[in-house]
Amino acid sequence: MTERPALGTAHRRGGAAWLVALAIPVAACHPSREQDRAVSFVRLGQIALTQHACGSCHRISGIQGADGRVGPPLVDYARRRMIAGVLPNTPVNLARYLKAPRTVVPGNMMPQEALGDREIQGIVAYLGRH
């Protein structure tokens, strides 16, 4: 008779472990976009680079299908010296360029995608690490 509570505890522990195991993939599936403050800038940048189709023109490490050969490859970007041949490669300059590529370089093939401020910060963070 005295064994019963022990068994109950084990059950409860098992149940809790099961719930945690279930919750981990559910939580892992949920990092998302612009507004979600829990998402890291690097992850936000990775999603933004994908969703703004940057890979149709650029080669970018870590982005699926990003093998375009229209613009310069963004592989090893952190060590690049200049942006588009006209701006020193600093985070501030990259943000400025992404916001209006055709203002920085008139006649530029690179279009002005509608990027949010956090998305731009995300792309800067992502490229700074790759």
Added chain:
Amino acid sequence: MRPPLRPIVAGWFLGVMTCGVVALLVAALFLSGIAFRVGADQPHSKLLAWAIHRTMLSSVRRHARREVPRLPLDRATLLAGAALYEQRCIACHGGPGIARAYWVSAMLPTPPYLVDASARWSHAELYALIHDGVKMTGMPAWGEISSDREIAQIVALIEAMPMMTPDQFAQLRRAAAARRR
């Protein structure tokens, strides 16, 4: 000594039944929406994204017809192609120096820019992509509502894109718009 037949048959039967039950359970997980969420605000897992994309590439390559119309890349063809591209393509795919509509980045999969398309796809594959469309991407089967000639005009414009400057593309758009009026 031969093993008796009965246990082997029973074991085989049990194995098949187990596989069947597991397959049904997995199918039930998907059909009930527990194992898959269709919401497009989350990217696919890397494996699934790779598998879907691989399937799409292989299918287009396999099913593209060998003999498709090819038009000369002259001014008349490009003007006609530009007029169609303006109506049907530019919102989702943008153009040289032209951004896609702002809401397109919310699509999953998101439509690509096409300046590089003629390097990724053969003439027949481009024709097939536009003519037949692509399931589960939002790409319409334009062949359902267009003549073969119109499809060939769009293909011609896309194939001419990497030979244009953004300014020339803008001029072509203006000329195509002026001709429509």
